[in-house]
Amino acid sequence: MNTPTEYVPIMFDGFDGSRLNAELWSAANNKRGYGQEIFQAENVSVHDSLLDIRCNADYSSGEITSKGLNSYRYGWYEASMKVPKGSGFWPAFWMLDSSTPQLTYNEFDIAEEKTGDAIGAGRHYCHIHSGPYPSVHGPAINLGSSVGDPARDLSLSFHRYAMDWRQDGCDFYFDGILFYSAAVAIATPMHTLFSFSVCKPLASGLPPFGGLPDPLYPYPAHLLVDWVWVLKAARHEVQ
């Protein structure tokens, strides 16, 4: 919402109906996730005009991706989401490098929420990772920031998470307000993902940022997405 006149819609999904739009998304199935979770397609559902990604007590969870269906370059990416609050939860709206052959690793984390305490304190995180691929040392560029309001519990209502990606860099917005800019020129096509992961202990044995999941949490937990869109304006054209 609140987009100026010059925007042209490229993609919109309001999750109407009773199943994923197969032209836009596929759900991961029997896929090991990024933390302790296993992604199963049965944990992804569309109902009440919402995308619902469920995480169960056995850490079976879900992910949808546009990989192989749609990739994008530059534009305004935004989703309205309600994230779950619980220790160790790691819900995300993000983008990954779709280049073929893949010689680079690029990742935009438009929303990467990693801790129940922070979600309860209204804190929201974004990140950029970029570098050559493959790399034994991981991405060369790792940037990010967060914005928070202790009076706002992110899990209680839907919020808008957005990124403006241009040739000269990226701006990140929360509920329509700019909170972080990065002058990183990333030009590879990217696909979009929504995932609900569960943090795992670090190699050192220490708990991760965001903590470990609480076995007493009243599972299942839900990541709800109201809508997502990709928009383009004149500033997103290649100069």
Added chain:
Amino acid sequence: MKLYRVFYNTHQYRDMSDKPRRASRLVPALSEDDATDRLRAVRDVEQDRCKPLFGMRYIGIVHSAVPATPSGKASE
């Protein structure tokens, strides 16, 4: 949710004493009426933000909403 383009007037001045300019925005909503209601609902919030954000204009009369269709030109 469906996608609508909502047409409305914008003004340079908060008291809307200047000549309005026609504008439109994309709004996810349940219906045409819901789309116009959603834009009206954020009007007061946005008015407070207008001044510090360069290029933004005040929202005046909200007219109508029409369904908007994504171009589908997504793949690169």
